[in-house]
Every structure is written in structure tokens, then in C-alpha cells.
Amino acid sequence: KAGVTQTPRYLIKTRGQQVTLSCSPISGHRSVSWYQQTPGQGLQFLFEYFSETQRNKGNFPGRFSGRQFSNSRSEMNVSTLELGDSALYLCASSLVGQGSTLHFGNGTRLTVT
Amino acid sequence: GESVGLHLPTLSVQEGDNSIINCAYSNSASDYFIWYKQESGKGPQFIIDIRSNMDKRQGQRVTVLLNKTVKHLSLQIAATQPGDSAVYFCAENAGGTSYGKLTFGQGTILTVHP
Numbered sequence: 001k002a003g004v005t006q007t008p009r010y011l012i013k014t015r016g017q018q019v020t021l022s023c024s025p026i027s028g029h030r031s032v033s034w035y036q037q038t039p040g041q042g043l044q045f046l047f048e049y050f051s052e053t054q055r056n057k058g059n060f061p062g063r064f065s066g067r068q069f070s071n072s073r074s075e076m077n078v079s080t081l082e083l084g085d086s087a088l089y090l091c092a093s094s095l096v097g098q099g100s101t102l103h104f105g106n107g108t109r110l111t112v113t
Numbered sequence: 114g115e116s117v118g119l120h121l122p123t124l125s126v127q128e129g130d131n132s133i134i135n136c137a138y139s140n141s142a143s144d145y146f147i148w149y150k151q152e153s154g155k156g157p158q159f160i161i162d163i164r165s166n167m168d169k170r171q172g173q174r175v176t177v178l179l180n181k182t183v184k185h186l187s188l189q190i191a192a193t194q195p196g197d198s199a200v201y202f203c204a205e206n207a208g209g210t211s212y213g214k215l216t217f218g219q220g221t222i223l224t225v226h227p
Contacts, residue, residue, distance in 0.1 A: 033215075101162065102215065106155050
């Protein structure tokens, strides 16, 4: 069974631009979570989606948004990029009722210049 | 490889030794405590979890201990191998098992020398 797939793997953007990251969960997994990883703040929860609905949201500004499609694939969007948004963005999927067992993709490395 | 932390605690062991990685957690209401392993250039990988009503759980070569009195979690790796070299994160799930919102610790870098 294929793992969680995140595209693109690397991305370079300029301040003020917006970016969309994509995540395809493991087949059969309906819950998708997003995390931001930086050397200074570590792994921080962004949001979680289940059945196309945002179920939880972390402490990030409104510039960070996401959505989930009917096939459980998910996207996250960051608008008006800032230098501090440079990070590894990780997507994870899980089975219903097994939220502790997250299956992570290898992430999208976003660099904002 | 990609750096996931520049000032993390480090643990250096010899191949074959047992390793113990410690973690302090903050939320007494957490239902599950989990350990993840992250290798360079990869996303975190689930190792083992323990429910809050347990104090010990064993897996293959790994044991997790939970001490709720002092809010302490540890991961023991038996017969550590070079392939165990990675960053290890503890995490808490305060929303039961239904929700993928985890709070992660800062991580510990484990280096295994052949």
C-alpha cells in the first residue's frame, strides 16, 4: 500500500506570494492532519480534516488554510508568505479512531526569500 | 540531510547498548502518549504508543514507560543498532484516539556508533 504522498517536495517562493501544498493520504485513511516543522518551534499542529470538514485547528494565523476533498486528498494554502513561514510542512493521515497513529509523508520543504 | 533541530538534546551510544530517551509532558488530561522516530529527510514514523491508564507497554525491541505522577515518559530501545540513529519525538494526544491533533516534544537526537 502506498504511503502518504506530498507534492511538491521542495518549493521556493518570494515574500508576499501564496502557495498551495498537496497531500494524498494512504488509501482508506479519511483523516488528514498538517504540521509545520521548524528548528526553533519543532513540530506544530496546523489543522485536521475529516470527511471534508476541518475538525481541529492549531494556533496559526488566518493566512494558513486548508481543505479536504471527497477522495480524502487535502491541500493547504498559505497566503501573503512571510520569511518565517519557511519550514518543512508535513501531512499525516490516519484511520478513523486511530488518531494517535499518524502516518506522515516526507513533507514539502518551503523556503521563502 | 535536512536538519530538523539545531539545539536538541543528544544521546550517543554504542551499537548493542540499550538506549533510554526521556520526555516530560505537560497535559495531565492527555489520553495517549506516543513516540515517533524521524530519520533525515523523512517524515516522523510511529514507533509505539501507550494509553494514560497504563504504565508500561512493550513492542519489538522497544518499551515505553509512563509515570503520571511526575509527568514523565521514556522510550527504551534494546540492543540499539546503527539504523536506530534518528531524532525521537514524544507526543501527546489530548483528544482521545479520534483526532490527529498531537502536541510534540522538541525531540532527542540519538546517534548509534558501530
